[in-house]
Amino acid sequence: MPQGDTMSEPIRDRTIRSLPTAPVRHGRLRRSHAWSTIAAVIAGALAVVLVSGASVAAISVAQFNSNIDVVDLVSAEGEEPRVIPTIGEWEGGFNVLLVGIDNDGRQSDASRRDGAVLNDVNILVHVAEDQQSAVAVSFPRDLVIPIPSCPDPDGEGSSFAMSAQPLNVAYSVGELNCVVLTVEALTGLDIPYAGTISFQGVANMSSAIGGVEVCVDGPVNDRYTGLSFPDAGTYTVEGRTALAFLRTRYGVGDGSDLGRISSQQVYLSSMIRKVQNEGVLTDFTKLYGLAQVVTSSMQLTRSLASLDTMVSMAQALRAIPTENIVFVQYPTFYGSGANAGKVLPRTADASALFERILNDERFTLEEGNTGVGSTIDPNAPTGEPTPTPEPTETTPPKNGKVEPEVEPTLPPVDAAPPGVLEDVEGQTAADYTCSVAN
Numbered sequence: 001m002p003q004g005d006t007m008s009e010p011i012r013d014r015t016i017r018s019l020p021t022a023p024v025r026h027g028r029l030r031r032s033h034a035w036s037t038i039a040a041v042i043a044g045a046l047a048v049v050l051v052s053g054a055s056v057a058a059i060s061v062a063q064f065n066s067n068i069d070v071v072d073l074v075s076a077e078g079e080e081p082r083v084i085p086t087i088g089e090w091e092g093g094f095n096v097l098l099v100g101i102d103n104d105g106r107q108s109d110a111s112r113r114d115g116a117v118l119n120d121v122n123i124l125v126h127v128a129e130d131q132q133s134a135v136a137v138s139f140p141r142d143l144v145i146p147i148p149s150c151p152d153p154d155g156e157g158s159s160f161a162m163s164a165q166p167l168n169v170a171y172s173v174g175e176l177n178c179v180v181l182t183v184e185a186l187t188g189l190d191i192p193y194a195g196t197i198s199f200q201g202v203a204n205m206s207s208a209i210g211g212v213e214v215c216v217d218g219p220v221n222d223r224y225t226g227l228s229f230p231d232a233g234t235y236t237v238e239g240r241t242a243l244a245f246l247r248t249r250y251g252v253g254d255g256s257d258l259g260r261i262s263s264q265q266v267y268l269s270s271m272i273r274k275v276q277n278e279g280v281l282t283d284f285t286k287l288y289g290l291a292q293v294v295t296s297s298m299q300l301t302r303s304l305a306s307l308d309t310m311v312s313m314a315q316a317l318r319a320i321p322t323e324n325i326v327f328v329q330y331p332t333f334y335g336s337g338a339n340a341g342k343v344l345p346r347t348a349d350a351s352a353l354f355e356r357i358l359n360d361e362r363f364t365l366e367e368g369n370t371g372v373g374s375t376i377d378p379n380a381p382t383g384e385p386t387p388t389p390e391p392t393e394t395t396p397p398k399n400g401k402v403e404p405e406v407e408p409t410l411p412p413v414d415a416a417p418p419g420v421l422e423d424v425e426g427q428t429a430a431d432y433t434c435s436v437a438n
Contacts, residue, residue, distance in 0.1 A: 069299040071176050073194070092129035093360065096193035096304065097122070099179055100202065101171060116172035119179045119196075121264075124187065128360040133324035135357055136268075138261045139183065140332060141168035142343045148185050150174030171196075176299060186345075187354055193304045199243055201297025206242035208289035209280050212271045213237075214245055215377050218437030222251030232437070242267075245435075252435045253373030258329065258343070262371025263435040265327045265427055272429040273322060321430070324362070328353065328426035329371060349423050362418035370433055371425040380432030 100121030122139040147162040153175045170182045180194050197205075206212055213236050220229040227244040229235055237245050246264055253259020280286050303309070331349035335342040356363050368376055427433055 068294070068305045070302050070305050071194075071299060072302050073177055073180060073192070093127040093131065094193065095127075095189050095191045096125050096195070097180055097183055097191045098125060099123075099171070099176065099194065099196045101196050101198060116169075118168040119171040120168055120199075122167060122179065122183065124183055124189070124191070126189070126357050128362070130360070132320060133360075133362050134320055134326070136325070136327045137187075137330055137353070137357075138264070138327065139167055139186075139330045140257050140261060140343050141166065142257050143167045143330065143332060144335075144339070144342045144344055145182070145186055147173060147178070148181050150178035150181055153177070176301070180301075189354070189358065193301060195298055195300040195304055197298045199247070201293055202246060203239050203243040204293045204297060205290070206238040208293055209271070209274065209286055211236040211238035212242060212267055212274060214267050214270060215379075215432070215434035216252075216437055217375060217434045220248070220251045220435070220437045222248045224248075224250055227251050229437075232434075237267075250438060252438055253371070255438055256372070258332065258371065259373030259436070259438075261329050262373035262425060262427075264373075265371070266374050266433045266435050268327060269322075269427060269429045269431055269433065272325060276322060323428050323430040325429040326363070326365070326426060327428070328365070328424050331424055346423075353421065353424055356421065363421040364418050365424060365426050365428075366420060366422055369425050370427045370431070373436055374427070374433045375436050377432040377434045 099119045102118045102120040118141070120141050122141065124137045124139070125134060126137070127134045144164050144166055147159075147165045147170055149158050149161040150170070150173050151158045159173050159178075167182065170179045174181070176194055176196055180191050183189075184191050213234055215234045216229050216232055218232045220227055222228075222244070225244040225248045227241070227248045246267060247260075248263070249255060249257060249260045252263040274280060331346035331353065332343045333346050334340075335344045355361075370376065
C-alpha cells in the first residue's frame with residue numbers, strides 16, 4: 001500500500017471467532033505487577049516487530065491507533081474465552097506468531113498480482129520467563145500438517161478440518177486467526193499475540209533502518225526475484241533488494257524453501273546485531289520511519305496493537321544478548337512414494353525442540369549445522385579474548401613466618417551450560433554466516 005494513502009485510513013476492526021484446538025500448554029507465564037516482554041524476530045517481514053515497540057514511541061497514540069489494522073482473537077460461543085494478558089498482569093515469557101504474507105491486497109502492485117493470499121513466512125517467537133533468551137522457530141511454508149477447522153473471517157460458519165495440507169494455505173482458509181490455530185495445534189503452545197506484514201512492508205522496513213549487511217559465499221543471480229550479486233562478499237541490502245534477498249529460493253542453497261529459511265536467518269541475525277549495536281532504537285528519524293511502516297504495512301491482533309505492549313517489547317529486546325537469541329528451523333524431512341517432494345515433520349526431533357521451549361531450557365545447536373542455505377562466514381570477526389588476570393605482588397612474610405595461601409574466590413555458577421540440541425538446524429543472532437550461492 002502506498003505510504004501516502006495509509007496514514008489517513010480509519011482503524012479496521014475485525015472480530016474473528018476461534019474454534020477450539022488441541023489442548024494448549026502455557027509457557028509458565030506468571031502474573032505480576034511488572035510485565036516486560038519482547039516481540040523478536042521475523043523472517044523477512046517479521047523483522048519489523050523487533051523494533052516496532054520503540055518505533056511507535058516516535059508517533060502519537062492517536063496516530064498509531066488510527067492506522068493499524070486490528071484483528072481480535074476470541075473463543076467460539078459456549079467455549080472458554082481466550083484470555084489475553086495485558087501490561088501489568090504478566091511477568092515473564094510469552095509466545096508471538098509473526099507472519100509474512102504474499103499476494104496481499106494492500107500492496108501497491110496488488111492489481112498486477114493474482115491468486116490466494118498465502119502465509120509465506122511463519123515464525124513463532126518464544127521469550128523465556130526470565131527474558132534473557134528467545135527462540136524463533138521458522139515453519140516451512142510447504143510443511144504438510146493438519147489444518148484445524150477455522151472460523152470464517154466474516155463470522156459465518158467455519159471450514160472443515162483437513163488432515164494434510166501445506167501450512168501456507170491456512171491464511172487463505174481463515175486469515176491470521178487460522179494460522180494461529182494451526183500453529184497452536186501443531187506445537188501445543190498458547191499464542192496470544194500475532195501479526196502479519198506484507199512483502200512491501202518488508203522492503204520499507206529494511207530501508208527505514210538504513211539497510212542490512214548480508215554475506216554470500218559466491219555469485220548469486222536469481223532471475224525470478226531479480227537478486228544479483230556478482231561476487232562472493234558482503235553487501236548492504238535495502239528496499240527491493242532486501243526483499244529479493246529474503247524471497248530468493250533458486251539463488252541460494254538447494255533451491256528449496258528449506259534453503260531459503262536458513263538464508264533468511266543470515267539476514268535476521270545481521271539485522272538484530274544492527275538494531276542492538278548501531279543505535280537504531282535511539283535514532284528518532286529511524287524510529288519515525290519504522291512507525292510508519294508498522295502502521296501502514298502490518299495487521300496485528302488487538303493484544304499486540306498496544307502502545308504500552310510494544311514499548312515493553314522493545315525494552316526487553318535490548319536486554320537479551322545476541323548469543324541468547326536462537327533461530328531454528330522446524331525439523332522436517334522430504335517424503336517419498338506418495339509423499340515424494342513433500343516436506344513432512346520429524347516428529348521426535350520436533351517434540352524434543354518444543355519440550356525445551358516449553359520448559360525454558362536454553363540450548364545450543366551443533367556447530368556448523370546452519371542449514372543448506374547458509375554457512376559460517378570465514379571472515380567473521382572474532383571476539384576479544386578474555387584478558388589474563390595480572391599477577392598480584394606478594395609481600396615478604398612478617399617475622400620470618402609464612403602466611404597460609406588463600407584460595408581465590410570464584411564467581412558463583414548460576415546454572416549448568418546449555419546442552420546441545422542435535423539434528424536441529426539454525427544459528428544464533430551472534431553468529432556471522434553467509435548464504436550459500438546456488
